[in-house]
Amino acid sequence: MVRCLRFCATIAPGSDVGFFAKDAAMMQLADGIRRHGFKKWYERELLRGHAHLVVLIFCCLGLMMALEGATRFRSTADQLFDLMAVVVCTGAGLWALRRYMGLLLRAESIANQADCPRCKAYGRLELAASTSPASAAQTSEAPDQQVAVRCRACGHEWPIYL
Numbered sequence: 001m002v003r004c005l006r007f008c009a010t011i012a013p014g015s016d017v018g019f020f021a022k023d024a025a026m027m028q029l030a031d032g033i034r035r036h037g038f039k040k041w042y043e044r045e046l047l048r049g050h051a052h053l054v055v056l057i058f059c060c061l062g063l064m065m066a067l068e069g070a071t072r073f074r075s076t077a078d079q080l081f082d083l084m085a086v087v088v089c090t091g092a093g094l095w096a097l098r099r100y101m102g103l104l105l106r107a108e109s110i111a112n113q114a115d116c117p118r119c120k121a122y123g124r125l126e127l128a129a130s131t132s133p134a135s136a137a138q139t140s141e142a143p144d145q146q147v148a149v150r151c152r153a154c155g156h157e158w159p160i161y162l
């Protein structure tokens with residue numbers, strides 16, 4: 001479901017579908033913090049982002065090989081295959097670049113909000129008791145998408161915005 005909503009947001013940014021994808025991203029953040037803790041969630045997001053970077057590198061290699069192959073004089077079928085490879089590698093590479101940038105920017109944005117405003121402890125947070133993925137999804141009238149978290153060191157609560 002989350003992947004479906006993200007795909008819809010990719011093809012129609014700024015629409016209502018984008019709102020639902022942001023809601024899904026908020027639910028994913030809350031779920032990740034609850035299951036793994038903030039630091040593990042952050043590590044996993046960075047790994048996911050860099051996995052897309054690896055895909056991008058392979059797409060660049062495939063694109064260069066296909067372009068080199070297309071310049072040699074061969075049969076029309078080979079050149080059509082090379083052209084198809086160029087189109088596929090370009091499309092997949094652009095998709096991977098967009099996902100890489102999106103995942104890293106979102107992770108950095110959230111990590112910048114992970115300092116406790118009261119005691120300045122970094123990343124020592126858990127979901128506040130009032131936040132659950134189900135209740136967060138139902139508060140669609142909230143002006144901003146946010147997840148309420150609580151510091152494990154001092155108990156202070158603050159919102160993290162997506």
Ligand SMILES: [Zn+2]
Nearest residue numbers: 116119151154
């Ligand atoms: Zn604190």
